Amino acid sequence: MRIKxxxxxxxxxxxxxxxxxxxxxxxxxxxxxxxxxxxGVLSGPSNAFLQLWALVLGKGIKLTGFxxxxxxxxxxxxxxxxxxxxxxxxxxxxxxxxxxxxVFDADACEREE
Numbered sequence: 001m002r003i004k005x006x007x008x009x010x011x012x013x014x015x016x017x018x019x020x021x022x023x024x025x026x027x028x029x030x031x032x033x034x035x036x037x038x039x040g041v042l043s044g045p046s047n048a049f050l051q052l053w054a055l056v057l058g059k060g061i062k063l064t065g066f067x068x069x070x071x072x073x074x075x076x077x078x079x080x081x082x083x084x085x086x087x088x089x090x091x092x093x094x095x096x097x098x099x100x101x102x103v104f105d106a107d108a109c110e111r112e113e
Contacts, residue, residue, distance in 0.1 A: 001031045002112040003066050009108040010063075013087065020084035021104070024076055025112060029067040029101045038063045038103055065105040071098040 005021040070088075074096045078085035088096055095102070 001028045002026060003028060003068070003104065003109040004112050005104060005108055006110050007108045010105045013091075017084045017087045020077060020081040021073075021108075024073075024080065026068045026073050026076060026104070029069045033064060033066055033106055034103075035062065035064045036103065063103055063105060065103045066109055067101040067103050069098065070095045070100045070102045073102055 002025050004025050005023065007022065008015065008018045009021055011018055070092075074085050074088045077088070094100070
């Protein structure tokens with residue numbers, strides 16, 4: 001299953017980077033919409049223990065959206081906007097290693113079959 005990004009996703013990346021997602025079709029890591037607590041891609045801790053601790057301290061935001069493997073998403077982004085993909089690789093290398101997911105808010109997405 002896939003989603004298409006139809007509006008600027010919420011997040012901490014610059015507007016021009018988030019706008020680059022619009023129009024892209026991305027494969028889902030989990031084949032359903034989910035509600036979860038998230039942390040910012042820039043302000044959130046990079047290690048799993050500190051992420052959990054930040055959530056316990058109430059530093060996350062409640063988010064309903066779709067999970068996409070971050071590396072796969074940035075690889076797809078690279079095809080249409082290398083500069084935006086480069087921003088992700090430069091500023092969030094730990095996220096685009098292949099082991100982490102981005103969550104795109106549901107309001108920015110449409111499901112594709």
